Amino acid sequence: MGSRIEMGAPRAGRTAAVRAASPLVLLAGVGKSYGAMTAVEPLDLAVGHGEFLAILGPSGCGKTTLLKMIGGFLAPSTGTIRIGGADVTRLGPERRPTNMVFQGYGLFPHMTVAQNVAYGLRLQKRPAGEVAERVAEALRLGALEGFDARPVTALSGGQQQRVAVARALVMRPKVLLLDEPLAALDLKLRKAMQEELRRIHRSIGGTFIFVTHDQEEAMGLASRIVVMERGCIVQDGTPEEIYAEPKTRFVSGFIGEANMLPGRRERGLVRVNGSLCFPDPGPDGPITLMLRPEAARVATGESPVVGIDSLALRGQVRDIVFLGAVTRYAIAIEGGTLLHVTDSDSELRRRLEVGVPVTVHWPQRSHRVIAEA
């Protein structure tokens, strides 16, 4: 129905097995050092056709460096990069089937919207008719009809962002790279642009790789998330997998909110906070128990009804914050540690106030025990 812009790749919807067999982008041992400083440790990464991949990590973890190596703006210190089967490690950006939307967009300030979008096609010496047609298509895709003759300096942040995306997509890249595409926009616009980007990705079925330090953005946009920490990939999976089963303490703290309780595992028995003890197979040593605020429940009364496979901790309400859809309770458990629990039950909110003794409980399957290295 929508646009006829397409990317040089089959549409999404292949099985994981096929993807793994013929990844579109394949990094093997790719790393980058600046002198003694290692920005990206040698890493492997395969990206399949039609994926919308987020590279997520805190500022300075090497995301931009990784993206620029894929785009050809930085030469890797080690490893090889293949795109569509061809080795592109030594090729410059102008000779790779990728296009990039830069942090800050990098629009040409001395050109109009249409001139910006047409620039790449003009360089390819395409016939004027084709240029006009493809530019019009790209502008339609970016919801920029009627802006052709505007100087890009006279556009809002969100519009500039869409010009940058249109300018890259008009080239029909095999892979579209985006560096912090929404970071410069305010919250409301960010939500709207997330929808725009998802719509664009759906309508052309292309392969998008974007980097961000904003976990909500990664969760909201991507079909797969690669989490980076200090130049290394620490986890790789769907947003659901990463949220539900973070592999490390860092990932669980970085993705969504999490309560962290230190503890120990000895002979298959985990002890946390002195009073809590439950069986959990695994190697002996220090562990962290990770519990999402929405996974736990708050109960009042002397002997609340708690499920058979549930765990419970006694405590006292310290703070109540009404957040709209949910209310967040800060509960001091025995030993003084604060646990955060969110709940949407308005009945519960009426019964609770600061100082009330409560029990926090949760089914065993909804926490995670993470072994500390």
Added chain:
Amino acid sequence: MRRGGILWHGFAGLVLLFMLTPLFILVLFCFSRNALLSFPIAGFTLDWFRKLFEHPQFWPSLRNSLIITVTVGVVSTVAGTMAALATARLRRAWSISLTLLVTLPVMLPPLMLGVALLSYFASIGMRLGLPTVIMSHLVFTQPFVVAIVAARMASFDHAAVESARDLGASRLRAFFNVTLPIIRPSVIGAALIAMALSLDDFVVTLFTIGGGSTLPIFMWGMLRKGVDPTINVIAVLLMLLSIGISLVGLRATRYRG
């Protein structure tokens, strides 16, 4: 508030008057019959222009001045811009020290610079003439170009150039399509300053030109024979030349859109 406003405007007017009166008088005396620079004006004449244009040294001096100014303008702009672009890629500490090094000649008094250049050309056995003047002018005009363009590059959005490369442009093409149009106003401004400095330099030129003459040197030579209204005419011509350069520059820098 209002009183303050009037005072302020009055003061600004006085300053302006103080600055412009000499120029006005200069122009006035070009057309005055008086052989001495004195009031009252005895009548209108174009004799001083005729006298100047008939002077055997005037046209060669004008020609030399134009050759030097234009060459210095072009060369210092191209080389200075290239140097500024190169330093913009370096790390901050390096770029600052390099810019300081390049700017050093500007801090020398022109007299020292003239002597230094003269002994340098003598030591390498180079004959004095227009080429040596041009090289000498480059020494003190280029730093301004480097400083102006480097200042522009400090706030330059490199993503625009990287985008051009990403869309298929070679380095050179990205430079001409993107970098140059964006920094053009600064480059032209730098060229104008270089040309203005070169056009009106006297000291360094005197040391490095050997036998020839430029407008300032010609003027100096005439002054030594006694003050005569022809001097005013040269001064006005130099002024018009400078204003002309600036006007051309302003037109060229006008930002489209």
